[in-house]
């Protein structure tokens with residue numbers, strides 16, 4: 001028997017699994033059965049796969065891992081947001097969030113243990129970067145949340161790559177996981193219900209435009225010009241504000257899709273008249289959505305969240321300038337599950 005080069009079966013795309021099965025003398029249709037068990041029926045081992053011959057199940061169990069993540073902790077916020085702390089095989093910890101809402105149920109996924117980008121408002125980068133997550137480690141987060149969502153009566157409907165880490169810094173594993181999420185034989189969530197958020201890794205924005213998949217792109221902008229973004233986001237020294245905006249214009253042109261910009265509201269820093277004026281200039285001619293994210297407190301930083309009035313005034317200002325902006329209401333703050341509050345260590 002050919003030894004597989006992957007150890008976790010969830011690292012296989014559908015086609016790769018077919019290829020593997022054929023290589024060991026099995027029929028390729030077994031891939032559909034196995035995919036259905038894993039991604040649709042939620043099997044956590046090969047045992048329940050009763051329509052797969054027992055001998056093949058045994059072979060698969062010997063060759064591959066198929067098991068749940070170890071759950072270290074599960075915290076449920078007053079607003080129903082549920083945060084999982086997973087303990088991976090090498091004891092790296094990552095967090096995943098289930099966000100129930102009236103019209104949708106969303107998972108927020110982590111792609112790395114830690115983060116190397118060190119944004120000066122985000123908890124995820126404080127301990128630095130440890131390693132990339134594999135495709136299987138990413139997709140298994142979805143399998144857990146899918147199972148959990150069933151308890152809320154509303155099936156998992158939306159996916160956001162806005163947990164710990166920078167998806168574009170782990171591009172291949174992230175893309176492979178997206179394809180499994182999107183694949184009708186896999187988790188089967190429409191591409192338009194999948195959003196990836198990046199801190200602005202320009203070459204990968206270009207690469208995504210060429211992938212031919214219609215997922216939503218969100219850009220963590222947060223600064224209103226080059227100088228302010230340099231201070232808040234060190235990545236801006238490598239991929240400066242103006243180049244980023246230019247890359248976004250190109251992406252919109254090439255894909256005919258809109259981009260969502262995420263913009264953090266920090267009192268006296270990003271939520272000012274000067275900032276609104278500067279954004280007006282930068283966004284001339286760009287049709288986009290802007291999500292204004294009130295700063296969620298992280299103890300290591302001494303930023304302040306603006307008052308509701310200040311945030312609304314800022315939003316109105318942007319709208320006067322023709323920038324469609326909404327203020328995102330924070331979810332799960334009481335269990336530190338809101339944007340920017342996730343971290344990879346257990347010490348929070």
Ligand code: SAH
Nearest residue numbers: 122162165166197198199220295296339340
């Ligand atoms: N690395 C990717 C994915 C993380 S997404 C990215 O940077 O886009 C998480 C979102 O929450 C990002 O927009 C991030 O900038 C934002 N965020 C980080 N810290 C925050 C905080 N303290 N308050 C509010 N939003 C924060």
